[in-house]
Amino acid sequence: MVGVNQKQVRVGLVGYKFMGKAHSHAYRDVSFYFDTNPKPVLQAICGRNEKDVKEAAANMGWRSYETDWRKLIARDDIDLIDIVTPNNCHAEIAIAAAEAGKHVFCEKPLALTLEQSQRMLDAVNKNGVVHMINHNYRYAPAVQWAKKLIDSGRLGRIYHIRATYLQDWIMDPEFPLVWRLSKEVCGSGALGDLAAHSIDLARFLVGEFKEVSGMLETFIKERPIVEDSSGLSGTGASEQKGPVDVDDASVFLARFENGAIGTFEATRFAGGNRNGNRLEINGEKGSIRWDMENMNNLDVYFHEDEEGLQGFRTINCTEEIHPYAGAYWPAAHIIGYEHTFTNLMVELMDGIDKGYSPLPNFADGVRNQAILEAVQESDRTKQWVSLSDVFEKAERTIKVKQ
Known part of the structure; x- marks a missing residue:
């Protein structure tokens, strides 16, 4: 009660x-x-x-x-x-x-x-x-700790980020035509489902995107139609097949407003990767690496370490000093995927209490959506696409509809 x-x-x-x-x-x-x-x-x-x-x-x-x-x-x-x-x-x-x-x-x-x-x-x-x-x-303690390191200047100027989000759950050509494979329902495939997370993490940790150059690929063009599609599966698959009209894989390059560059790959066809959400960020003073499948750990490297002892060290971000970690268990009693949602809810409840919209909010969603559309536009035109051009196009569309 x-x-x-x-x-x-x-x-x-x-x-x-x-x-x-x-x-x-x-x-x-x-x-x-x-x-x-x-x-x-x-x-x-x-x-x-x-x-x-x-x-x-x-x-x-x-x-x-x-x-x-x-x-x-x-x-x-x-x-x-x-x-x-x-x-x-x-x-x-x-x-x-x-x-x-x-x-x-x-x-x-x-x-x-x-x-x-x-x-x-x-x-x-x-x-x-x-x-x-x-x-x-964003709300894995290790990611929050990475943000603190970057914002405090421990990595110095950021040079680049490389991010991958690799899965393999639809590699079987007979996997059904679930809603995540229909453009009318989902908008895009691996790009919007997976790369959207990498994009948000990049904006959170590195900064705003300036322009992108990308390509999309659909490997399996048709799949069995299902009567009902929900979650990550479907029921009542028939012998009849329907077209897959979203990407199975996306790859793109990015330039950021602060001069950093990035590479991004998202695919559902990387065999052996169940949820390979990974990133590495390199700066003038050091680097960080994070892998969602080992979400409590953050690999950190600092150039200032003495010669002979340089290299990545693994920080288990479960101590009280690490964001959100102190609310759970003693150090190294690791938390899991579900706790990233719990940590986010802390911010949502605080926002409702104090009357502000916590990050990431709909403004972030708009920025992320613009990047997704820029990648799609780049795939169509085979050219670099600037975020400013994407926003200008959207504003024209909105004015016409009004």
Whole structure:
């Protein structure tokens, strides 16, 4: 029970599969580990299939359920709308939630297009609601520690970042045509699903992008059609096949506003890589490396180390000095993937309490979306594409539609 003097945020979650479970777990755990005020309350969960969403509500601890997100938003016992639906639903739900005065937390990528994401940002700003986008990898303690090292100048001027996000879960040509392989639903493939995280981490750690040059590739052009596609799988696959119209892999180069350069690769065809989210950043005074599959560790190298002892050292970021780590277990009693969501929820609850939108928020989502579109444009034109040109094009589109 919430205490007499304890404020609460009543959450309405739209979606209940993979990310729905991750978000539900974070709402349930955040006040166990952290002294948050307000505390999130699992008020209602929403999904189209009544049988499944009712079961999800019971299993994950939600007080009630709805089968229509519009009814969820209309309820006066909901303060925050959390959107974990496929990408093509983000804009409509988020804008409606903002117009109803609800705070909004949304999965990445923010929308299908830059124009959509800008309308979402305009809606939350116009209605004065707190907003945040889920880039949970920012909230691994090791990544937060890397940010502190960079901001304190320990690496000096940043020269470059190389980031890879490698998976292999759709390599089988008979893997079904799930929604993540349909442009109409997801917008892009590995680019928006995986590289979006690398882009956000690069902006967080290195700075803003200036221009990009990229290419996209689809290796398997057709896949079996499924009756129902949810989570990372599908049911009821048929012998009939449909076209895959998003990328299986993306590769791009980047220049940053501060002069740094970067290389980015995202693919679902890197055999043996289940979730290979990795980055290395090199500066004039040192370097850092991070691998999500060993998320508690940060490899650090400093040029100033004495000769004969130079090299990468591994820091296990589980001590009280490391961001968020002190709320959990004694040093080296490692935390996991789910805790990146829990740590993010600390910031979301604080933002709602104090009336500000924590980072990353919808403004970050817009910047990230612009980079995704710049890579797609570069693939089409076979040229470097500047972020300023992408924003100018989006502004023209918005003016025409207005």
